[in-house]
Amino acid sequence: MATNNKHPNPWSPLEAPKEIAKKLSLDPKTLSLFSTDFGLIENKTPLAVFEPSSESDIIDLIKYSNSLPIPFTIAPRGQGHSTHGQGLTNDGVVLNLNRLGxxxxxxxxxxxxxxxxxxxxxxxxxxxxxxxxxxxxxxxxxxxxxxxxxxxxxxxxxxxxxxxxxxxxxxxxxxxxxxxxxxxxxxxxxxxxxxxxxxxxxxxxxxxxxxxxxxxxxAPTRVKWLRLFYTDFSEYTKDQEYLISFNEKNETRGADHVAGYILANLPPPRDVSFYPKQDLPRIDSLISQHGLVYTLELGKFYDNDSHVEEELANLFKGLKFIPEFAFEKDVSYEEFQNRLRVEIEFLRSNGILEVPHPWMDLFIPKSRISDFNDGVFKDIILKQNIPAASIIFYPMNHNKWDDRMSAVTPDEDIFYALGFFRAAFGNGEVEASEAQNEEILEFCKDAGIQAKVYLASYKTQERWVEHYGSKWELIKDRKDEFDPKKILSPGQKIFN
Ligand SMILES: Cc1cc2nc3c(=O)[nH]c(=O)nc-3n(C[C@H](O)[C@H](O)[C@H](O)COP(=O)(O)OP(=O)(O)OC[C@H]3O[C@@H](n4cnc5c(N)ncnc54)[C@H](O)[C@@H]3O)c2cc1C
Structure with missing residues (x-):
């Protein structure tokens, strides 16, 4: 589903002053490289790519755009790992920040x-x-x-x-x-x-x-890295919420990392790179039997002289996971933090990286996760049978966020992060996944679940106004103050 809506633009990179022009690349190969992102869903060719070699180059570029009767847009780009064109522009310049190094x-x-x-x-x-x-x-x-x-x-x-x-x-x-x-x-x-x-x-x-x-x-040196299985959603979320209640910075009794993955009975591929090969048949059979299996991921950091086993045993008291389905690894701290590299390689070997990724991430208020489990996981996800390589699901504490920042979250003490990591292989698969994403949002709206999309990619300002809710006026004022000509990051489609 590639889109490349060219806008007629009165500015041409060929008009740029010499000092700026020499850092603008117009080479078709470079333009093509910066015309899409990890999502491979949107495609927008920039007028040029700017390669700054200092902060003052960035200042010059922005001031130059502001000086024009119709400024061109500037899309800062880090690794281009957005999924819906958030770092793209088709009427301006991509700012390749990698050059700053x-x-x-x-x-x-x-x-x-x-x-x-x-x-x-x-x-x-x-x-x-x-x-x-x-x-x-x-x-x-x-x-x-x-x-x-x-x-x-x-x-x-x-x-x-x-x-x-x-x-x-x-x-x-x-x-x-x-x-x-x-x-x-x-x-x-x-x-x-x-x-x-x-x-x-x-x-x-x-x-x-x-x-x-x-x-x-x-920095700790080692990590006990566990995945614990549940088939009962309410026991699963109760245990996750218990584990995130130990949340002081210097807390040693609790876990250091609490996350979760939902394994659903959907067509392959499914990311099971964590588990020993010999256990995969019984894991598959548990998933087929229950449709949904909820896994809790726990990381406990430790140094060699600590009593980690004892601490873990204490922490496990009262947890309701299925004892025969508890998997553990002991890894270095760096290995643990870099663990997704292994999964990414697994996905790459299954051909999932070089295809479109109609992902969706949501924050869901704790008070409605049971309705979400019934209405979304069971009624939409399982019934529609669209593959999802990985479904992430874990709670967070609102008091660790600062509402003065521009990010938005649900207005409850605890909310859950959900991530659908999908890959689209054939004709119509992007559209089917995007339609399902929309259906999930519609379900939340109709059921009065105040979910917020994380890494959102709305196409109209109206949707952004809804997304920001009571913060919208603040966001608008901030834009007027810091980017009054609305030059920056047009790919987010908030003001452009
Ligand atoms: C495989 C994978 C795993 C991920 N895992 C996680 C995760 O665990 N947790 C999580 O929170 N997110 C995760 N993400 C999402 C990720 O955090 C965002 O996509 C993030 O924007 C990626 O950084 P990037 O450097 O690729 O940004 P880009 O895609 O290059 O840019 C993203 C946006 O930020 C703007 N931008 C970039 N750099 C700057 C800057 N220096 N100043 C101002 N604006 C800037 C761009 O214009 C664009 O609007 C994941 C994404 C992928 C593909």
Whole structure:
């Protein structure tokens, strides 16, 4: 379902002043490379790709666009791992932030005692490796580590560590940002704070993040990594919620990572890369018997001298998982944080990476997850039989989020993250999956479930207004203040 709606644009890259022109690439191969993303659903060819070699190049580009009678749009791009064209433009310039690393000359990741300063173009895996050399680590993660710091901070950055440390945006101490007016500002909770709160979860609307200061803590050396199976939804969610109730930063009795995967009786492929091969037949048979199997993923970090077995045994007291379906691995901390790499390779070997990905991510308020289980998992997902390689489902604590930031969540103390990771192989499969995504949203609306889409990709402003709810006026004011000509990140389709 490729789309490439060309807009007539009065600006041509050939008119750019010499200093800017020499960093604009018009080479068709480069344009083609930047005309789609991981989702492979949208296709928009930019007028040019800008390769900045310093922050001042970005300032010059933004100021130049602002100076034109009709400015061109600028789409900052990290790793292009969006799924619905959020980092694309067809009437402007893609800003290839990866180039920023080239001018930093060794200052792209600088580790201090309590924080790390990183270029926004850096990958989280490189941040992890650099901090581990000092026995330190960021506290909040995404499952996939090959995403850019600026890209995840523009969304939220979540995984099984969010219940305890908040999303990645809650772990930022300071940012350098070039606003949509072309001003480079350092911001934090007490310096240019409105800009700070705007860009965190701001979907690239208010400024280009060029540097982030991320909080660090001591790095553990090893992790007990478990998956525990349930067939009863209410016992499953009760146990997940019990585990996320140990959520103080220095809590040692609880788990450090709490997530979950739903294994559904759907056509293959299904990501089962975690499990021993000899156990796959009995896992398959449990799924066929019950239709839905709920798995709780738990990570317990430890150092060699700790009493991890005893702590785990205490934590397990009262949990209601099926004892014969408890799987455990013992891995290094780096292996654990980089675990999705293995699954991605599994998906690649099953041909799932180089095809369109009509994914959907949702936040669902805790009070309605049982209705969601009946109405969505059982009535829509199982009945329609559309493959989903992986379905992620786990709770988070609202008090670890900061509502002054631009990200939106349901208004309840606990809400669940749901991720449908799908691949579309044949004709009509993208449309079928997208139709199912819409049907799920419709179901939530009709049932009065205040779900919020994470990594949203609405096509009309009306839907965005609905998405932001009471925050919409604030988002609009922030846009007027920091990007009044509405140049930045047009692929989100909020203001363009
Ligand atoms: C395999 C895979 C696994 C994922 N796992 C997780 C997960 O566990 N948790 C999670 O939270 N998300 C996850 N995501 C989603 C991911 O966080 C987002 O897609 C994120 O935007 C990817 O970063 P990126 O560098 O590829 O951003 P891009 O796709 O390049 O950009 C995303 C948006 O941010 C803007 N942007 C990019 N960089 C900047 C910047 N420096 N300043 C301002 N705006 C900017 C872009 O214009 C665009 O609008 C996953 C995605 C994939 C493909």
């Amino acid at each position: 080239d001018f930093r000359n060794g200052s792209e990741i600088v580790v201090h005692d309590e924080y790390v300063d990183v270029g926004a173009e850096q990958l989280w895996i490189d941040v992890l490796r650099a901090t581990l050399k000092h026995g330190l680590t960021p506290l909040s993660w995404t499952d996939y580590m090959y995403l850019s710091v600026g890209g995840t901070l523009s969304n939220a950055g979540i995984n099984g560590t969010t219940f305890r440390f908040g999303p990645q945006i809650s772990n930022v101490l300071e940012l350098d940002v070039v606003t949509g007016k072309g001003e480079l500002l350092t911001c934090s909770t007490d310096k240019n704070s409105e800009l700070f709160y705007s860009v965190l979860g701001g979907l690239g609307q208010f400024g280009i993040i060029t540097r982030a200061r991320i909080a660090l803590g001591p």
